[in-house]
Amino acid sequence: MRGCHRNTADPSEGPNSRGGCGCGGLTARIGLPSGGLTDPHNPHADLFALVTARGIPWPSRAAYGATITCISSAAGFLGVFGYGAYSPTKFAVAGLGEVLRQELRPHGITVTIVYPPDVDTPMLAKESPHKPPELRALSGGARALTPESVARAILAGTVTGRARVIPGAGTRALRLAAGAAPGLLSRYMDHVIRRAHRPAERQPSAG
Secondary structure, three states: OOOOOOOOOOHHHOOOOOOOOOEOEHHHHHOOOOOOOOOOOOOOHHHHHHHOOOOOOOHHHOOOOOEEEEEOOHHHOOOOOOOOOHHHHHHHHHHHHHHHHHHHHHHOOEEEEEOOOOEOOHHHHHHHHHOOHHHHHHHOOOOOEOHHHHHHHHHHHHHHOOOEEOOOHHHHHHHHHHHHOHHHHHHHHHHHHHHHHHHHHOOOOOO
8 A cells, every 4th residue: 555654854844743644654664763752853753743642742842840641551451352442542552651751751751651440430331231241251340440549549650750550459460460471361361251152152042
């Protein structure tokens, strides 16, 4: 597929200038190392501006001690059945946040990435009736966290400059398992998914 590239040969354009974006060839461009996403002379900075909706100040304009909080998800460190569209976007948020954390730290800007599990919100209430049985089984009846508890964890982590905030003891245990024993966790999840299929398979046929 052919794509169009915005001309970024002129550094004076800066990261906030508008223009066409690359389609085909974009993957090749962003796969190359560079001076950093926050470098205004970086030819890939238009991607950063696009992803962040031009809402983050560049280091030269930001006050020392500023903070950025990126809301990922528990589905941003562990792929989950049924979240084929949601989970990859949260992995992307976590990846971008980690890059920003490394690049902005020398400028006195801290970046905190948050990985909340299910939170008791209207969005979750609307989604729950549509969850497939495999996803319900993986949830294991775990109770959603309250918005207040998650907000407190986010504020505490941001104020103290923590790199990662993982609300809930169960979420932290899951993160530990995903990092320390990914193969074992995958086998357990596969087992739960297989068991969720069995009741449907055993249903007697009509008539």
